[in-house]
Amino acid sequence: MPKPDPKPKMSRETLLPQLAAHVIEHGLGGASLRPLAKAAGTSDRMLIYHFGDKERLVRNLLEYISGVYSAALDMAIGQDRPKTRQECFARVLTLGRGPQMQPFMTLWWEIVAGSARGIPGYKDAAEAMMAKQLLWLEGQMPEDDPDPAGGARYLMTLLEGTLMLGTVGHARMAREGLLASGLADAQAED
Amino acid sequence: MPKPDPKPKMSRETLLPQLAAHVIEHGLGGASLRPLAKAAGTSDRMLIYHFGDKERLVRNLLEYISGVYSAALDMAIGQDRPKTRQECFARVLTLGRGPQMQPFMTLWWEIVAGSARGIPGYKDAAEAMMAKQLLWLEGQMPEDDPDPAGGARYLMTLLEGTLMLGTVGHARMAREGLLASGLADAQAED
């Protein structure tokens, strides 16, 4: 008869993945110690023990999540480069709108809001995530692009604007804008 | 000897401006009844009395704030139209980054985050505010623009992306992108 629960030692490293999963699903703002602890199979008591206080816990979580995001981007690198900026943009937009990215996006806007309000760990995480995404996008630019660096930054700006308009129910508006800019084909969806 | 406090009857209409002022300064997420009430010179008891419950209060607040935003935009219509899209974009970007707009922007990202999370009143407010801003921007497009409708939507997308990158500390990235797109001059600031 084997022991049903070996009860392994927990540390920040073993806790963070489970905590992050809970945060990605339920958000950071409304996250309180007890639900977080339950999601990770511990108690609020232990969260404070391992992280000191909630602020440091959140900071650690944001760092970790930023790392997860980074890894997810590395995972999603396409084999073949797109041939045009238009195709590049379409690809990354499709990726950003994919259902598996949706919890991430929901959390993302919360991080942006936290950055704007100046909540301790938020801006650092947001900055890191954007930096990583830019790097990734630069690597996805067409090979013969005349200005990959500037172009990637341009596409990033457009991409984020497009995603934002999408989350507030104005996907059509963004699409028509892209259409006018020559960065999108005419296609129906909303 | 006049009465020091005539204690006028309060209604939703008299309360909303003061409540909105508090929300614009301190945010919506962390807004709880008692601080809100104090900011409006009442009690939590009366907020519930007038609005029913907190969700309806928030909904009313978002509607009201959306109206305030709309009015602020109407106020900020320039007499002379810009001559180029570039100038148009520069103007609206300067306006959006102005210090008097900053509390609004901070609140805005919170509204976007709320929309993404599906919190009841948020998406409606965000949609209304974006619709209004688009209308405003269309009115600010150069007179000889070949496609004012599409152009305004394009500029909106770019603008929102630029503002977002700015709030997370990547203003430089957005600027270099705009520079590469031909929508901005070379100028130093960050």
Add this chain to the structure above:
DNA sequence: AACTTAATGTAGCGAGTGCTACAAGAGCTT
């Protein structure tokens, strides 16, 4: 003046918040 209704104050409830005091077990070294 009697009655009705709207508006407000006081007090508090049950639940949840971050965090702590205290003690006990677990595994290690000496």
Add this chain to the structure above:
DNA sequence: AAGCTCTTGTAGCACTCGCTACATTAAGTT
């Protein structure tokens, strides 16, 4: 075995949360 440090459980504190019960005042209306 004794001591020591790391990890964990149990209770609870002081506070805030949204909301309600109850009573009171103010202002019409009849």
